[in-house]
Amino acid sequence: MFQSKIAGIGHYVPSKVVSNEALTRVMDTTDEWIQERTGIQNRRYGTKHEETTATMGAAAARIACERAGTSPEEIDFIIFATLSPDYYFPGCGVLMQRELGITHKEVGALDIRNQCSGFIYALSIADQFVKTGMYKNVLVVGSEMHSMGLDFSTRGRNVTVIFGDGAGAAVVQPTNEPNKGILTTKLHADGTYAEKLAFINPGCHGGYHAAKSGDTTNFGYPDPSVFGEMFITPRMIQEGMYYPNMDGQFVFKLAVQKFPEVIHEALLSAGLQVSDIDMLIPHQANLRISQFVQKQLKLRDDQVWNNIQRFGNTTAASIPIALSEAWEAGKIQAGNLVCLAAFGSGFTWASALIRW
Numbered sequence: 299m300f301q302s303k304i305a306g307i308g309h310y311v312p313s314k315v316v317s318n319e320a321l322t323r324v325m326d327t328t329d330e331w332i333q334e335r336t337g338i339q340n341r342r343y344g345t346k347h348e349e350t351t352a353t354m355g356a357a358a359a360r361i362a363c364e365r366a367g368t369s370p371e372e373i374d375f376i377i378f379a380t381l382s383p384d385y386y387f388p389g390c391g392v393l394m395q396r397e398l399g400i401t402h403k404e405v406g407a408l409d410i411r412n413q414c415s416g417f418i419y420a421l422s423i424a425d426q427f428v429k430t431g432m433y434k435n436v437l438v439v440g441s442e443m444h445s446m447g448l449d450f451s452t453r454g455r456n457v458t459v460i461f462g463d464g465a466g467a468a469v470v471q472p473t474n475e476p477n478k479g480i481l482t483t484k485l486h487a488d489g490t491y492a493e494k495l496a497f498i499n500p501g502c503h504g505g506y507h508a509a510k511s512g513d514t515t516n517f518g519y520p521d522p523s524v525f526g527e528m529f530i531t532p533r534m535i536q537e538g539m540y541y542p543n544m545d546g547q548f549v550f551k552l553a554v555q556k557f558p559e560v561i562h563e564a565l566l567s568a569g570l571q572v573s574d575i576d577m578l579i580p581h582q583a584n585l586r587i588s589q590f591v592q593k594q595l596k597l598r599d600d601q602v603w604n605n606i607q608r609f610g611n612t613t614a615a616s617i618p619i620a621l622s623e624a625w626e627a628g629k630i631q632a633g634n635l636v637c638l639a640a641f642g643s644g645f646t647w648a649s650a651l652i653r654w
């Protein structure tokens with residue numbers, strides 16, 4: 299068995315900066331409300347016709363490849379995590395492959411749909427493939443173009459103000475150096491509350507989950523026995539039912555419980571302690587969540603990387619963007635213990651410990 303390591307990390311964020319003040323012009327919200335509840339000041343939005351989830355992923359991937367001393371053509375497996383894919387299918391993995399000009403047919407591409415914990419899930423899969431010797435250059439990408447799927451009316455304000463666009467990527471390679479690289483990953487899921495943070499329509503559910511839970515609104519399906527028009531219905535369009543929804547308080551309460559839990563779990567299995575962590579990269583869900591976790595773990599400000607103030611919540615991209623920024627800033631050095639942790643829609647949550 300090999301060990302696997304992150305050989306190169308990179309990120310890309312669109313140039314368009316969108317302030318809280320800009321959002322107040324289209325919905326009933328304030329800069330004070332957003333900053334007080336989430337810590338967010340600005341976020342980035344991609345430019346239509348110029349960039350997509352796949353192209354932003356490719357931009358981040360090029361940087362990660364360069365820093366890993368490899369070329370995209372040498373990548374033998376792609377793992378792409380996103381909840382805002384360019385197409386419903388095929389996935390962004392193959393679109394990014396095309397974008398990067400990876401033409402050899404030995405490469406495989408896998409799309410991951412685990413929302414905020416998508417990058418850690420993807421990293422864990424890369425780790426298993428590299429450890430077994432199956433692949434030598436795995437490209438792991440998290441990328442999101444949220445801005446094209448948000449409700450910019452006041453109705454959507456609790457979700458819309460939080461999210462931003464961007465991408466991060468890592469190249470995972472084998473290493474023979476002892477006690478180096480990905481030490482452990484922990485992955486969890488509980489679908490009990492799947493709809494508490496979800497993008498439900500359009501979809502192929504045919505009203506099943508709603509009917510089962512006693513929700514008689516039936517998502518605009520006139521008659522479940524009628525074939526056709528099941529993916530999207532006129533009512534979904536008329537009533538704007540095609541946006542994400544979130545029970546923010548419910549998510550918040552679970553997040554502050556699961557983040558510390560999954561970090562402790564990883565530390566325990568690696569025989570390490572909180573005091574061994576040099577840098578914690580929490581998924582940038584909400585600055586208040588990260589601050590709560592930091593306080594619980596008694597970590598100093600310089601041991602936690604937060605950038606949600608500038609980028610908002612970029613879901614699967616948030617961890618690799620933060621990791622890349624922290625590395626660029628010289629805050630992650632060889633030998634440092636880096637801890638990644640995430641919680642999000644599903645619910646799924648995860649952690650990773652990396653000896654850099």
Ligand SMILES: CC(C)(COP(=O)(O)OP(=O)(O)OC[C@H]1O[C@@H](n2cnc3c(N)ncnc32)[C@H](O)[C@@H]1OP(=O)(O)O)[C@@H](O)C(=O)NCCC(=O)NCCS
Pocket residue numbers: 326327328331332335336414455456457459460544545546547548549550553583584587611641642643
């Ligand atoms: C979303 C979140 C910031 C909302 O904060 P909150 O204190 O829970 O706010 P609530 O949803 O209870 O709403 C409180 C009030 O603010 C209003 N409100 C919601 N969004 C608003 C906005 N952008 N601007 C102004 N007011 C807003 C609500 O309508 C509500 O008004 P009411 O009291 O008159 O009914 C917070 O719950 C949160 O961060 N949750 C976690 C979300 C998260 O991390 N998601 C990503 C997971 S990966």
